[in-house]
Amino acid sequence: xxxxxxxxxxxxxxxxxxxxxxxxxxxxxxxxxxxxxxxxxxxxxxxxxxxxxxxxxxxxxxxxxxxxxxxxxxxxxxxxxxxxxxxxxxxxxxxxxxxxxxxxxxxxxxxxxxxxxxxxxxxxxxxxxxxxxxxxxxxxxxxxxxxxxxxxxxxxxxxxxxxxxxxxxxxxxxxxxxxxxxxx
Amino acid sequence: xxxxxxxxxxxxxxxxxxxxxxxxxxxxxxxxxxxxxxxxxxxxxxxxxxxxxxxxxxxxxxxxxxxxxxxxxxxxxxxxxxxxxxxxxxxxxxxxxxxxxxxxxxxxxxxxxxxxxxxxxxxxxxxxxxxxxxxxxxxxxxxxxxxxxxxxxxxxxxxxxxxxxxxxxxxxxxxxxxxxxxxxxxxxxxxxxxxxxxxxxxxxxxxxxxxxxxxxxxxxxxxxxxxxxxxxxxxxxxxxxxxxxxxxxxxxxxxxxxxxxxxxxxxxxxxxxxxxxxxxxxxxxxxxxxxxxxxxxxxxxxxxxxxxxxxxxxxxxxxxxxxxxxxxxxxxxxxxxxxxxxxxxxxxxxxxxxxxxxxxxxxxxxxxxxxxxxxxxxxxxxxxxxxxxxxxxxxxxxxxxxxxxxxxxxxxxxxxxxxxxxxxxxxxxxxxxxxxxxxxxxxxxxxxxxxxxxxxxxxxxxxxxxxxxxxxxxxxxxxxxxxxxxxxxxxxxxxxxxxxxxxxxxxxxxxxxxxxxxxxxxxxxxxxxxxxxxxxxxxxxxxxxxxxxxxxxxxxxxxxxxxxxxxxxxxxxxxxxxxxxxxxxxxxxxxxxxxxxxxxxxxxxxxxxxxxxxxxxxxxxx
Amino acid sequence: xxxxxxxxxxxxxxxxxxxxxxxxxxxxxxxxxxxxxxxxxxxxxxxxxxxxxxxxxxxxxxxxxxxxxxxxxxxxxxxxxxxxxxxxxxxxxxxxxxxxx
Numbered sequence: 001x002x003x004x005x006x007x008x009x010x011x012x013x014x015x016x017x018x019x020x021x022x023x024x025x026x027x028x029x030x031x032x033x034x035x036x037x038x039x040x041x042x043x044x045x046x047x048x049x050x051x052x053x054x055x056x057x058x059x060x061x062x063x064x065x066x067x068x069x070x071x072x073x074x075x076x077x078x079x080x081x082x083x084x085x086x087x088x089x090x091x092x093x094x095x096x097x098x099x100x101x102x103x104x105x106x107x108x109x110x111x112x113x114x115x116x117x118x119x120x121x122x123x124x125x126x127x128x129x130x131x132x133x134x135x136x137x138x139x140x141x142x143x144x145x146x147x148x149x150x151x152x153x154x155x156x157x158x159x160x161x162x163x164x165x166x167x168x169x170x171x172x173x174x175x176x177x178x179x180x181x182x183x184x
Numbered sequence: 185x186x187x188x189x190x191x192x193x194x195x196x197x198x199x200x201x202x203x204x205x206x207x208x209x210x211x212x213x214x215x216x217x218x219x220x221x222x223x224x225x226x227x228x229x230x231x232x233x234x235x236x237x238x239x240x241x242x243x244x245x246x247x248x249x250x251x252x253x254x255x256x257x258x259x260x261x262x263x264x265x266x267x268x269x270x271x272x273x274x275x276x277x278x279x280x281x282x283x284x285x286x287x288x289x290x291x292x293x294x295x296x297x298x299x300x301x302x303x304x305x306x307x308x309x310x311x312x313x314x315x316x317x318x319x320x321x322x323x324x325x326x327x328x329x330x331x332x333x334x335x336x337x338x339x340x341x342x343x344x345x346x347x348x349x350x351x352x353x354x355x356x357x358x359x360x361x362x363x364x365x366x367x368x369x370x371x372x373x374x375x376x377x378x379x380x381x382x383x384x385x386x387x388x389x390x391x392x393x394x395x396x397x398x399x400x401x402x403x404x405x406x407x408x409x410x411x412x413x414x415x416x417x418x419x420x421x422x423x424x425x426x427x428x429x430x431x432x433x434x435x436x437x438x439x440x441x442x443x444x445x446x447x448x449x450x451x452x453x454x455x456x457x458x459x460x461x462x463x464x465x466x467x468x469x470x471x472x473x474x475x476x477x478x479x480x481x482x483x484x485x486x487x488x489x490x491x492x493x494x495x496x497x498x499x500x501x502x503x504x505x506x507x508x509x510x511x512x513x514x515x516x517x518x519x520x521x522x523x524x525x526x527x528x529x530x531x532x533x534x535x536x537x538x539x540x541x542x543x544x545x546x547x548x549x550x551x552x553x554x555x556x557x558x559x560x561x562x563x564x565x566x567x568x569x570x571x572x573x574x575x576x577x578x579x580x581x582x583x584x585x586x587x588x589x590x591x592x593x594x595x596x597x598x599x600x601x602x603x604x605x606x607x608x609x610x611x612x613x614x615x616x617x618x619x620x621x622x623x624x625x626x627x628x629x630x631x632x633x634x635x636x637x638x639x640x641x642x643x644x645x646x647x648x649x650x651x652x653x654x655x656x657x658x659x660x661x662x663x664x665x666x667x668x669x670x671x672x673x674x675x676x677x678x679x680x681x682x683x684x685x686x687x688x689x690x691x692x693x694x695x696x697x698x699x700x701x702x703x704x705x706x707x708x709x710x711x712x713x714x715x716x717x718x719x720x721x722x723x724x725x726x727x728x729x730x731x732x733x734x735x736x737x738x739x740x741x742x743x744x745x746x747x748x749x750x751x752x753x754x755x756x757x758x759x760x761x762x763x764x765x766x767x768x769x770x771x772x773x774x775x776x777x778x779x780x781x782x783x784x785x786x787x788x789x790x791x792x793x794x795x796x797x798x799x800x801x802x803x804x805x806x
Numbered sequence: 807x808x809x810x811x812x813x814x815x816x817x818x819x820x821x822x823x824x825x826x827x828x829x830x831x832x833x834x835x836x837x838x839x840x841x842x843x844x845x846x847x848x849x850x851x852x853x854x855x856x857x858x859x860x861x862x863x864x865x866x867x868x869x870x871x872x873x874x875x876x877x878x879x880x881x882x883x884x885x886x887x888x889x890x891x892x893x894x895x896x897x898x899x900x901x902x903x904x905x906x907x
Contacts, residue, residue: 007809011817018824018844027836034840037821041847044814048858050866057850060873065843065880072884073836076891088780088900095830098789099823105796106819111812112805126861136863137870148874155878159885166889779905782830789826 003047014040027073031066038062049126052133185233189247189262192230192272193315195222196279197308200301207297216287219300223283223307227276234269237664244667246317246381257377258320267668270513271314271445274520278437279307281639285528286429288635289535299339303433306332310438314445318378319368322446326364326410329439330357336434337426349422356419360409360443367402370395384452384670391456400453400460403446404467411443411497414471418728420494424486428531431486436493436523441516444500448509451669455507465505465586469594469601472498474725476604480611481713481721484541485530488612492567493523495605499582502598507675508585510662514654515578517661521650522566522575525643529560532636533616536629543615544712545624550617553631557617559640562647564613568606569694571687577651580690584683585675599693606697614705814855821848835887835897839880846876 013036020033038061045054126132137145164170199222207215244265252258262268283303290299309332313325331354338350368378374395375383387396407413412420423435434440447454447464454461472495479491496519503512534541536553550557566575579602586595623629631637654661704710712718720726776787821844828841850869857865891897 003809007813011813014817014821015824018821021837021840021844022824022828022832027834030837030840034844037844038847041851044817044851045854047809048814048854050854050858050869053850053854053866053869056870056873060877061843061847065877068880068884069836069840072888075888076836076897088778088783091782091786091830094786095827098786098793098830099826101793102789102826103819103823105793105800106822107816108805109796109800110815110819112800112803126858126863132863133866133870136867141864141867141871144871148871148878151875151878155881159881162882162885162889166885166892168889168892777905779903781899781903782833785829789830 006043007047010040010043013037014044028070031069031073034069035062035066038066052130186245186264187247189230189233189264189315190249192226192276193262193308193311195226195229195308196304196311198222200305200308203297203301203304207301210297212291212293212296213287215297215300216283216290219304220280220283220287222304223276224280226307226311227273227280230269230272230276233264234273237264237266237269237667240663252320256320256372257379258318259379260321261317262315263317263380264315265668266665267445267448267513268314270517270665271441272311274517275307275310275314275438278520278524278643279303279433281642282429282433282437282524282528285432285531285636285639286427288633289429289531290427295339299336299427302332302335302339303430306336306434306439310442313442317380319371319380319383320378322449323364323368326406326442326446327361329434329442330354330361330410333357333423333434333439336430337423339426339430343425345422346425349419349425353419353423356416357409360406360416363402363405363409367399367406370399370402380449384450387452387456391453393456396453396456397460400450400457401463403450403453404460404464407443407447407501408467409443410446411440411501412494413443413467413498413501414474417471417475417494418724418731421487421490421724424484424490428486428527428534431490432524432527432531435490436527437520440493440497441500441520444497444504444512444516447501447504448513449668451507451509454504461505461507463505465502465591465594468498468501468503468505469586469597470498471495472502472601473597473604476601476608478721478724480604480608481718483544483712483722485533485543485546485612485616486527486541488543488608489523489526489530492526492605492609495601496523496567499579499598499601502594503582503585506582506585506589506591506594508582509669510654510665511578511581511585513665514661515582518566518574518578518647518650521643522563522573522647525559525563525640525647526567528636528640528643529556529563532556532632532640533629535632535636537623537627540624540627543612545622546616547619547623548617548621549629552629555631555637555640559637559644560613560617562644564609566647568609568698569602569690570606570698571691571694572651574647574649574651576687576691576694577655580687581654583690584686587686588682589675599690602690603693603697606694607701610698610701611705614701615710618706619710811855811859814851818848818851818855821845821851833898833900835890835899835902838899839883839887843876843880846872 017033017036017038017040021030021037022033024030024033038057042054042057042062045051045057196219199219203210203215203219210218244263247262247264248259249262250260252260283300286299286303290296293299306329309325309328311325313322313329316322316325334350334354337353338347341347341350371383372378374390374392375386377383391399405416409416420435420440424431426434454464475491475494475498479488479495482488482491496515500512500515500519503509503515532553533546533549533556536549536556537546540546562573566573569576569579583595583598583602586598723729825841825843825845825848828844829838832838832841850872853865853869853872855865857863857868887897890902894902896902
């Protein structure tokens with residue numbers, strides 16, 4: 001009972017947040033909406049006994065990623081409001097068709113036994129504590145875990161390169177000369 | 185030794201390949217000596233191999249070289265019998281002389297090396313033809329010599345006339361080739377092979393009369409194309425556009441004789457179709473007469489000789505038609521020498537006159553060019569049939585065999601032609617070498633260099649003496665050739681009395697012809713004959729014109745029609761249509777690349793949606 | 807009424823669709839990027855819900871991995887957007903298009 005109420009409440013919050021993200025003219029409002037959705041999803045994780053994942057969701061997604069987004073929004077075009085007109089012909093009808101189709105297909109897939117494989121494993125009690133997750137992560141899934149190390153390293157290097165050597169960076173390569181120069 | 189007989193063909197072909205690649209580097213005159221060397225090498229190689237054939241100690245031999253097309257039993261193999269040996273020595277011997285002569289004649293020409301490459305190629309091709317042991321290999325040579333003829337006639341292709349002449353020669357020849365190919369097909373149909381041994385050996389038993397007539401008529405068509413008989417002779421006068429040594433070698437001594445050689449070779453088949461023999465003889469002698477008529481009023485020295493060649497070839501074909509293969513080959517041999525000599529002599533004159541070929545602009549050259557003059561005298565007397573030169577013996581034998589066979593009409597035409605031959609050849613000599621000097625301004629004629637006059641002298645010797653090989657008293661030549669005509673009935677010679685009186689008559693007629701010309705062209709101031717008939721004769725009785733209007737022009741219309749309706753409208757439309765539709769397809773698909781990221785995203789979305797639906801179908805969810 | 811796994815799935819599908827709408831209809835690069843993040847989150851929700859239903863811990867492990875990748879992706883993507891903004895002066899993807907086809 002309690003679970004149902006919490007679910008419904010936070011489901012509404014999530015949807016409203018998503019709509020807000022879509023509809024807001026001001027980019028910061030969009031970010032706020034997404035933030036709300038992410039918090040709701042963290043709540044859903046707790047309802048599903050995935051405590052560790054919920055914590056990570058809040059820390060990484062809501063904490064780091066959205067903060068990053070807000071930084072960039074501040075850097076770029078906070079004062080610019082997006083126009084209302086749609087330039088691409090038929091984009092809106094096409095989108096509606098596509099999205100409705102996607103939704104329908106996903107729901108249909110989700111209800112089918114072939115995709116979900118329900119009733120294969122029976123009801124079990126899953127405890128999403130750190131220990132359980134860590135056992136799986138550092139046990140069976142060690143190699144993918146280590147690969148993510150590489151992924152993060154590369155992402156960091158790439159970002160630094162873009163920032164330093166891209167346009168307007170400290171060490172931007174001047175196109176007229178062959179060597180690097182300090183761009184003041 | 186005989187196993188290496190293929191070297192005879194290989195030497196000149198190698199020479200051709202080398203000269204094609206490096207001819208420019210050899211230059212003038214080394215390219216010429218290299219080319220002459222290869223042909224001479226072939227001559228020297230073949231010479232000792234003919235001796236056993238002359239002595240009669242050896243029969244014909246075949247030398248197998250290479251299995252070419254097993255499915256039709258066509259191999260590359262050489263037949264070495266008296267007939268092919270004779271032709272080989274003729275081609276290589278006279279070929280060497282003409283090669284050396286060309287070194288002098290073609291001096292200074294920009295494409296000196298290329299010329300000799302073509303000449304060597306021709307020699308090799310002709311040798312393939314004469315040494316072949318089956319119709320298929322002979323056809324290779326047949327086609328190749330036609331091709332070389334085209335290359336050499338249009339050697340100075342910058343002249344439109346020369347290019348046109350080369351084309352004409354090749355195309356007219358092709359009509360003959362059609363006859364050869366169909367004959368080959370019929371031969372294969374009957375015998376299952378092209379081999380001479382098998383075909384001639386089993387001809388009597390396997391070949392039905394109708395088939396024999398068909399095959400021989402087709403072979404006649406082929407010979408008519410190659411040996412310039414009616415109705416396919418029109419290419420030979422135009423072929424004079426080529427360099428004179430080419431005219432001497434190809435259009436006098438060797439290539440044009442290929443038709444006669446081929447028919448002589450196929451004697452076993454001709455024997456089974458006497459009707460064709462009559463047709464062949466008639467065409468031969470009519471061609472001889474017709475060409476002689478035209479030769480009488482030509483102004484260009486080379487054209488006289490061209491029509492003279494057609495005429496003498498007519499005699500040879502006449503003999504083949506009568507079944508006197510030996511007489512035909514005899515005349516072929518003597519004609520090779522004296523006609524080559526005549527052409528080379530004419531070349532010497534033209535060279536001295538700085539390119540002038542009109543006899544009416546010559547005259548009085550005998551004191552200035554003595555070697556040329558005296559050697560040409562021997563050739564003149566030989567071709568006119570004056571006793572005791574070689575031509576007398578060979579021409580007389582043909583006429584005698586016609587008489588003995590009792591073909592009176594054909595014999596009479598042959599005799600008349602002999603008279604005309606003596607007449608127009610004497611006319612040529614008198615206009616060129618005697619009388620007043622009618623030279624154009626600035627010409628300083630002189631005797632030709634030694635490379636050229638040497639060739640003339642070498643050729644003059646057999647011109648005088650070669651008659652001795654086949655007199656009615658000593659039929660050496662006939663005995664020599666007999667093994668080649670194993671399956672053939674050779675005609676028996678007539679009685680001695682008939683033969684001698686006929687010979688005397690031929691001799692007198694020849695002298696009459698010379699005398700007539702003497703009175704007309706030497707005794708009084710010579711003039712070109714005028715009047716309706718004579719200008720028609722000068723124009724070849726308008727045959728070229730008639731062909732042009734009835735065959736060439738409709739051909740051009742047809743080709744033009746094809747070019748427009750089939751090529752332009754049909755094929756071009758299809759091909760361009762393909763291109764056009766591709767472009768239209770591209771135009772239709774271009775809006776997909778509009779540069780808006782979000783429309784690309786929509787595309788991706790639809791693609792993903794489609795894939796998911798597909799997968800769900802596969803999984804049986806839908 | 808008990809919240810069954812189907813509820814979570816449907817909610818996730820809905821969030822996913824909303825994210826798709828955002829990608830297709832918004833022109834600001836940042837908002838498009840945020841819509842993509844929303845889609846990733848909905849997928850995460852699906853993973854965890856399915857894992858819970860099947861009794862496998864792998865659902866949560868997968869969700870973790872997705873989060874890592876998403877974080878890295880956000881980093882680089884935002885750096886790109888900033889670089890593009892520096893050069894072109896706009897974050898409006900329609901104005902960034904140079905193709906004239």
